[in-house]
Amino acid sequence: MKRILFGTVVSIIALGFLFSKLDLGEFTQIQERWEPIYLIPFCISSAWGLLLFSWRWHLLMGKQIQFRYALFASFIGVGANMFLPARGGDIFRLYFCKKESELQYPTLVTALFIEKVLDFSFIFSAGLCALMFLGIKDESSNSFFIVSSLIIVGIFVGLVAIRFLNDKIISVLAWAAGLLGKKEWFLNKLAHYIRELGEFLVLKKFILPAVLTAFTWLIGYALSYGVLLKLVGIPMSYAGIVFIMFAGAVGVMVPSAPSGAGVFHASVTSSFVLMGRKASEGLFYATTVHLAQFILQSVFAIILYIYWIFDRRKRGLGKAEFSLKESEVIETES
Known part of the structure; x- marks a missing residue:
């Protein structure tokens, strides 16, 4: 509850600051450039991006769930993130896949963790490349360039270390956790994520999800962002679209109200x-x-969730009653 309240306050402050600095009278001029016909390709491009997202999720689970249900889980989970607090849609995605497969929560949480590492690594790299291509040069962009470069280098050095020094890293972190009296907690709760990430970072396992990550962002999400720029009549280069997409992705990493309201806009x-x-x-x-x-x-999300409920009844399966308290079960089992 505290996290939800804190996120809501952050969103309100961000929105308040934005509106206090803007001349809202300019909105009328921008509204006149609307082209509603672009809503149709936006729907198609959004579905295409989520299809790529679902395919990667299917692969990250080792194809141990039917693609159909990986698709449902992804569409419903992403939609649920729009109105559930604390990334509740991701929790639902794990719950859904647990219901539709023999996979256990530790394996599902590991797949989700790897997904976030791939997304985080790629979008920071893409944002940095877009900044360089756009040739933005001022004090704030220089600071961003330095910080982003350090983050990207740190990510790749970390991934290489996890791949080749996996056992050593676990030993060192277990020792450090032991100094805080948390060694058993680390070994039971976190060590297997590091071990499974190291096992995943093999070329034959890593290459296709990595390529799909690039496709998802560059010809999936970027396409829908570009279509919406056409919708509001704002001309923008492809590098500019990638930079905007990067900024939006970074924004929703900040604790906020559901769907990143406020921080996304800022x-x-x-x-x-x-x-x-x-x-x-x-x-x-x-x-x-x-x-x-x-x-x-x-x-x-609503349409597919209702379909899933009726589909389970048709297959003679029990009720699927999701609650955000499922996160407590996931944490306990993982």
Whole structure:
């Protein structure tokens, strides 16, 4: 409950700061450029991006669940993140896959952890490349370049170390945890994630999910971001789209209200300002993206969740009653 309240406060502060700095009268001029016809390709491109996302999720679970149910879990989980607090949609995705396979929570949590590592690594790399390609040069961009470069180098050095020094890293971390009286907790709760990540970082296991990660962002999510730019009549290069996408992804990493309200808007607006565009344009676009994704992904989630409930009844299976308390079960079992 405290995390939800804290996230809500962060979102309210972010939105308040944005609106206090903007001339909202400019919104009227931007609204006149709307082209509603682009809502159709937006729906198609969003479904395409989620299809790629689902395929990767299917592979990360070792194909131990039918692709059909990996697809349902992904669509419902991403949609649920739009209105459930504390990334509740990700918790639902694990719960769904547990119900539809023989997989145990530790394996599912590991797959989710690897997914986040892949996304985090790729979007930071893509954001840095976009910044370089756009040629943005000022004090804030230089700081961003340095920090991002250090993060990317740290990620790749960490992954290489986990791959080749797995046992040594676990031993060192267990020793450090022992100094805090948490050695048994570390060995029981965290060590297997590091071990399984090391086992995953083999070329034949890693290459296809990594390629799918790139495709998901660059020809999946970027496509829908670009279509929404057409919707609001804002011209933007592909590098600019990738940079905006990066900013939005970083924004939702900050604790906030469900769906990243506030922090997403602030991050996207900041990316527009860095590119020399109007802040009002950035906020209007961020609001459009947020609202469009919220409505579409929520509709996907509700329709597929209802279908899943009836499908389980048809197969003679028991009720599937999800609660955010499932996170407590996941934590206990993993």
